[in-house]
Amino acid sequence: MSRDTSYQAVMARRNEIMKTSMGLDYEVYRQGELAFDYERMMSDCGFTLDDIIRIQAETKVGNTPMFELHNLTRAVRKISAPGKGARIFLKDEAANASGSFKARRASISAYVAVQKGYKGVIAATSGNYGAAVASQAAQRGLRCIIVQEVFDSHGIGQPEIVEKGRKCEAFGAEVIKLSVGPELFYYLLLTLEETGYFNASLYTPFGIKGVESLGNELVLQIRNIAGKDPDAVVVTHAGGGNLTGTARGMLAAGCQAQVVACSVDLSGLHMASDRDFNRKSFTTGHTGFGVPFATWPDRVDVPRNAARSMRYMDDYILVNQGEVFYITELLAKLEGIERGPAGNTSVTGAVALAREMNEDQIIVVQETEYTGAGKHHNSQLAFARKMGIEVRRGNPEDGVNGKSIVIPEHLSQVKGRRQDMEKLRHSYLKNAAKQLAPDRWSAADRSFVAADVKKDLKWLDSALKEI
């Protein structure tokens, strides 16, 4: 039987394809035009935290080390006001199979795929998640296909993306390499339909449940090392799953630390632009994903996104490309560890934050990722130069995305800047209002929207008057 493979026809079949490829009916959680029962959807997975930890231990996931970054903390104190400069800890998630925290997300999906009798798994991803799915699929005896945006119209691929594709193939996965564009989702649907494989989406409840063990683990480790809870946990933020899962795990451990998002500011560059594709030096953990996913989480490859970052986010720090490259180099030279860009984004945010916090306070950077050829700040900068981007030392604030990267001359120039949280919440409300005019929201919709931005009904009423 040949089916219509045009863009419009395939997109029209999306709900049917999604349901078949996940064995999950999202309709049962619907409570209104906007509202759905988020907590019931999460608990219906049927996995307790102990189950997650046990499943992950079977496939080399979890129980990663926690290091205190003594030298970096000392360096930050030198540039901070007296009494300022919080202790910075780093959770070394690169120690998971496949080299990043994404193994936690993939582990539960692969386990569920086997349980439900699927022969293989498919994931659409630009990065570490592909390697994680491939690694978990290999261990569970599943076939694996990764659908990846790799090259621009000149056939040129970012070195980091090329490396991530290589790693997927190293674990035996088929990698479908695509040119720039949002039609990646279209081709994902077609491939799911063709193969009948499980959709190991980043945004299913399984994907988020898998990260809860990370939040839980980090709280227990800090309690063990320092005898108290962390004060702030910095999370590199893109699609929102890392932040959501980590925060939920922290809450499960009874920890009320501030949850701080951190993204590389890539404003001015269009994520679906063929030209801009190779003029950004970060492939994830940037505002191109972080802001749109925070302000409307349901723009994903599943009907309702289990990653709802604004429910848990207390603060949001933006850093620029030059600042992260500087901190990446400094981490190697001061702390003797080389790690990849995703975790180093939040190390950069942590440096900025530590300067504002007291010496006896604790900040945890909750992930690292592997590094190597292609996925390395030197390769990224060398590549940027070849693409005509100016690379120089100076004040990082002078960098212009797509034109120049300015690497700080001194640690004191690593400052980061605040994303306006209220502005983000208002953007969320505007996006919700596009779905349904606020005067038509039911009581359930109103409560859902307020909870989805971590606010109450009183705030909602006053905010709706402002937008």
Next chain:
Amino acid sequence: MLSEAVIAIVIASSASCRGHGYLCLADLWLEVAEMSKVPAGTWVEIEKILLTPEQRAPQVPEDTRATPYIMKVAGFLAADSDPGSEVEITTLSGRKVSGTLKVVRPHYEHSFGETVEELLHIGLGGEL
């Protein structure tokens, strides 16, 4: 004698090499010098236009819309074939996919890049 099609494909492959870090040009020259056909079972990469510019998603920005949506995938060649011809491959997941034969024995050679001297001075003591 190399056919025009073969020469064209070598040039096209050379362009795509930059993207993938593949060193395919030399391989392909050797390949075509030694034999006119690529033998069945060879690890190859094919390319396929999934959507023409007119068929692309409505939300695509203008510069992207000017280009076709292209897929590349690697697999084992089903039958002896000429470079540049329409072929079928079996991918690592066992799928059969057809497209234009572009690269013979694709491989990776991405690296740490040329030295960026601006990084070398960082962390040599000034920060502590």
